[in-house]
Amino acid sequence: MDKIEELLTRGVEKIYPSKEELEKVLRSGKKLKLYQGFDPTGIQLHIGHMVGLRKLRQWQDLGHHVIFLIGDGTGQAGDPSGKKHAREKFLTQEELRKNAVDYIKQAGKIVRFEGENPVEVLFNGDWLNKLNLVDILNIAGNFSLQQLSERDLFRERVKQNEDVNLREFLYPLLQAYDSVAMEVDLEIGGSDQTFNMLAGRTLIKKMKNKDKFVMTTPLLTDSKGMKIGKTEGNVIALTDNPEDLFGKIMTLPDDLIVKGFEYLTDISLNEIKNIRETFNKGENPVSFKKKLAFEIVKQLNDEKQSLAAQKYFEKVVQDEELPEDIPLYQYTGGQPVEIINLLVKTKLAASRSDAKRLIGQGGVYIDNHIVNNYNMTTKIKNDQVIKVGKRKFVKIKL
Numbered sequence: 001m002d003k004i005e006e007l008l009t010r011g012v013e014k015i016y017p018s019k020e021e022l023e024k025v026l027r028s029g030k031k032l033k034l035y036q037g038f039d040p041t042g043i044q045l046h047i048g049h050m051v052g053l054r055k056l057r058q059w060q061d062l063g064h065h066v067i068f069l070i071g072d073g074t075g076q077a078g079d080p081s082g083k084k085h086a087r088e089k090f091l092t093q094e095e096l097r098k099n100a101v102d103y104i105k106q107a108g109k110i111v112r113f114e115g116e117n118p119v120e121v122l123f124n125g126d127w128l129n130k131l132n133l134v135d136i137l138n139i140a141g142n143f144s145l146q147q148l149s150e151r152d153l154f155r156e157r158v159k160q161n162e163d164v165n166l167r168e169f170l171y172p173l174l175q176a177y178d179s180v181a182m183e184v185d186l187e188i189g190g191s192d193q194t195f196n197m198l199a200g201r202t203l204i205k206k207m208k209n210k211d212k213f214v215m216t217t218p219l220l221t222d223s224k225g226m227k228i229g230k231t232e233g234n235v236i237a238l239t240d241n242p243e244d245l246f247g248k249i250m251t252l253p254d255d256l257i258v259k260g261f262e263y264l265t266d267i268s269l270n271e272i273k274n275i276r277e278t279f280n281k282g283e284n285p286v287s288f289k290k291k292l293a294f295e296i297v298k299q300l301n302d303e304k305q306s307l308a309a310q311k312y313f314e315k316v317v318q319d320e321e322l323p324e325d326i327p328l329y330q331y332t333g334g335q336p337v338e339i340i341n342l343l344v345k346t347k348l349a350a351s352r353s354d355a356k357r358l359i360g361q362g363g364v365y366i367d368n369h370i371v372n373n374y375n376m377t378t379k380i381k382n383d384q385v386i387k388v389g390k391r392k393f394v395k396i397k398l
Contacts, residue, residue: 004026012216013218016215016216031065038100040099041091044238046235047238048227051190051218053110056068066117066119069182072097073123073125074124074175080165124178142203143199173203176204179200188216189214190219194216242309246313247313249289250317257292258275265295329345329394333380336379338375338377339359339366339376343388348386366385382398
């Protein structure tokens, strides 16, 4: 498989208007201007974002002009994609820019912002916040109510008697204008962004008489359609430390293993085919999952840290041994102490309700003795080890 064929197929769901037309342009040697947008409604990029970021890196390596667009303008409207309910809170531009402070550092684990053919960083608030009433009316004049109402998620919300906030309803128009403002040749985004990206294809044709390609990437989902991402509360952040990153990847559903190799690694397609065939024969998925975790951690960090993370997982999780370097907590409170307070103080639980949940799930241990009563108190001893789940530890120092 040559580089262009891989660019157009691996980790790609669909190309508009067609793969054949885009391939013809690329085979001619023309270099394209393209982008992907990221609304900073949170502070972390996660492995779901890796699919698009790796695709951006492929375009970059082939010499095309790649833009990493931070949606501090569109983010104020609130992207409704994938959301079954209207947002309860809308962020300001200041909040969005604050969230995006570390986005470049995080994305820089995959794409290059320096050196040869660096990725360009833009903020769409720089043009969206300057639009006046006439500008907005002119943009809106290129769409009909019927066109916007056809969106599946809007129809589904109406069917379920859920609100469709007009702010969210106008979101596709704002994203569409990004293509016009930057005069791009192509836009990349997850398949849940198809409606928004095609709106951009419509708008740039009407306002600039320019054709724009759209490349959709598959979402990282399990067999039930559950997406790995912030909305679903199962984030695996690009900035997680190697041990946590490795451990979290090991908790992914088994049916994500083959997809993970295809979308998130550089493992060859022939090897992925062999993995799929072996996996389908019923072989234990742990070895495949460990290989997937190793490849992702290596990509986001380095091989040495990935090897150490795998060793940590095998020792602490698989063999249930204590890790060598357990974080220390200096305890200066009274005796005895409520176990819930202790979990919160040591930051093993985010809150009292989180502590209750962890205890209820049977995930809390003191010196290898399970805690099954969240009302209990305990006397703290020196060098006492508190364990939550399989990977979180604290050693008490009085």
